[in-house]
Amino acid sequence: MFELNKTLTYRGFLLLREQMAEFLITLGNIGCDFYNTVKYILKLRINIKETIEQSKRFAFDSLPISLAIVGMTSIIIAMQLAPELAKQGGADYTGMLSALVMVRELAVVMSGFAIISMVGSSFASEIASMSVTEQISAMKVLKVDPIEYLIVPRFTAGVLFMPVIFIISATFGLICAGIVSNKCADLSLLNYITSMWHGLYVRDIFIAIFKSSVFGGTIALVSSSCGYATRGGAKEVGLATTKAVVWSFLAIAMWDFVFASVFYL
Amino acid sequence: MSLEVKNLVKTFDDKKILNNISFKIENGQTLGVIGFSGSGKSTLLKIISGILSLDSGEIIYPKDSEVAMAFQYSALFDFLNVYENIAFPLLERREFRGKYSKEEIDKIVAQKLKMVGLEGIEEKFPSELSGGMQKRVGFARAIVTNPNIILYDEPTAGLDPVTSTMIEDYIVQLKKDLNASCVVVTHQLSTIKRAVDYVIMLYQGDIVFKGSVYELLEGKNDYARQFVSASINGPMNIATK
Ligand SMILES: Nc1ncnc2c1ncn2[C@@H]1O[C@H](COP(=O)(O)OP(=O)(O)OP(=O)(O)O)[C@@H](O)[C@H]1O
């Protein structure tokens, strides 16, 4: 006999509806936490000690992996680019192209990925486990505002320190690319550096710094927010971490698109 | 400070956990809350302390009262050591920030730790403590701000009888010192006898017994008698729902 609630389509529909609801709730939570965070910052309700603590963590935890990823990416790009350009007689453009690609896109995005995996995931899992073990409830009863104590410092750390990581990583990446061009395509370092300046625009650099700041704030906020909304137990802590990573990736891709459309179209 | 709960109703996913609960506690009185596991005792405390919202009803206490809660599972901050846990409200609460010097906080923390019978463990982290020790640190943290409404969620569960007695005596002592109203959720008759003035018993969302400790033990109420005598036979059935 035909039963509607047993058909695959119907169950698929239910699943879809559930996921849509989940998506909207997460979006709502992030929006709400963002609103509160900004409100607190404007009121200067910032816990300086925690902000310093989280900034240290943000910068030190993610710098090595960020350097590794950005360094590797630029080495690979230079490896592919330099010999090819040399063959076509455009070796002089290696530095310029590397600088353009690194500063405008790769260094920011790649260090964003590094930060999501190192810092974002740990923000989410630690806040989620605090939530499921009633530590956040305890904080509320002790009249310490968890938004002020947990989310605002992480957000501030992200906004302030992602640019620092970006600048260091990008510089490191360009140095790596120079060395590789020198080795793979016999391009002189001086030549590389001269050409590099042609690809570096002050405007690009400022946009990239601004973009990295937005990325840092987004990663910190999305991760903290996914953790903060967690209820349940160990399984939910795991799910919250996954969610934080996925949402941060998506958010960064989206921001990157927005930045490219606004500044480079 | 006095504390009044009026017609409190709370549902979780269509299931009524608390159904029209009312009681009043005067200054310096301690109310014991008993009832089966899952009868909503922790939920009641969480609503009074403001962690959970209520569906309808009222929680009334003076505006300037300081509410504290000792959690059933301690809820210590696992990223902070014992010292930082106990000092947490003094260091991090907005109105207290910068109000106490390091020496004053050291002194308060040492005093509270001594009170719960734990000295010299300031540097340890919660994960390095036994369950009973965590419980007592949670107790110390709850009372560090000199609250006048204190909610204890099974303060003596999992403690040895001697430590339990010590905690019970502190509940009584604190109540006197701070002129506090207290709510003690407990399964232990010893705690009820030593630390509690009168008792309510929850069953399926309702208060099925309300009276003094003497009346509870007297056994005139069927529910009370079943609970006190730990009998399977009686008006209450564990295997509900
Ligand atoms: N966050 C929640 N969501 C849904 N149901 C809940 C939630 N918290 C508690 N409950 C339900 O409410 C009921 C009361 O739980 P509560 O923790 O208050 O019991 P309790 O009386 O403290 O039990 P115990 O003596 O075991 O500590 C239980 O049936 C529980 O399943």
Ligand SMILES: [Mg+2]
């Ligand atoms: Mg309980």
